[in-house]
Amino acid sequence: MLVEATPDGIARLVQVDADQLDADQLDHRDAAATWFNVKHHDDDEGRDPEPGAAAEHLARLAEQVEDYLAGRLRGFDVPLDWAAAGxxxxxxxxxxxxxxxxxxxxxxxxxxxxxxxxxxxxxxxxxxxxxxxxxxxxxxxxxxxxxxxxxxxxxxxxxxxxxxxxxxxxxxxxxxxxxxxxx
Incomplete structure (x- = not known):
């Protein structure tokens, strides 16, 4: 999965084959979401975000997706960044x-x-x-x-x-x- 987050929330979640990914498109700064290829924007221009907010959203989403697939979660509550999602x-x-x-x-x-x-x-x-x-x-x-x-x-x-x-x-x-x- 390729996931993108901003300090405001999750912007995208896309299922992709690892073979199709261009390494230059990925940012691997988030170690918390080990099975996600992730991109986060904690340092976007013009923002003064809480440090690590995007990384926190990614870690929370990773945990919730894992819990959903394990049958332990019935609904997600991670914030979404509608604007960044288009x-x-x-x-x-x-x-x-x-x-x-x-x-x-x-x-x-x-x-x-x-x-x-x-x-x-x-x-x-x-x-x-x-x-x-x-x-x-x-x-x-x-x-x-x-x-x-x-x-x-x-x-x-x-x-x-x-x-x-x-x-x-x-x-x-x-x-x-x-x-x-x-x-």
């Missing part, structure tokens, strides 16, 4: 906030998210925003489906994440020891 309009932010409220293991349609975000006729735009999501996992677009029940973009991956969540819910309800890791 999310400038209020509708997009509202859509992403609504998606963050979809319960673990459950789904909602693009149309329902559009209604919940206050623009009932924008289901296609919601679908587009799901393909452009800057921070998957934290904004769980795998829980947003088409009206016909289809999974949209990257269906195999999205289905695996939902199955992971549903296995943990079922195990908890059955009183089985858990949590169950992602597989």
């Amino acid at each position: 999310v400038h309009d209020e509708f997009s932010r509202e859509v992403y906030r609504e998606i963050q409220h979809i319960p673990y293991g459950e789904t909602s349609s693009y149309g329902q998210v559009s209604i919940d975000a206050g623009r009932p006729r924008n289901a296609r735009r919601v679908g587009r925003l799901c393909t452009l999501v800057p921070v998957p996992f934290v904004i769980p677009v795998h829980r947003v489906i088409r009206a016909d029940g289809g999974m949209g973009n990257c269906p195999e991956y999205r289905l695996r994440l939902l199955e992971h969540e549903r296995r943990n819910i079922a195990a908890e309800r059955a009183g089985k020891p858990g949590p169950l890791p992602f597989r």
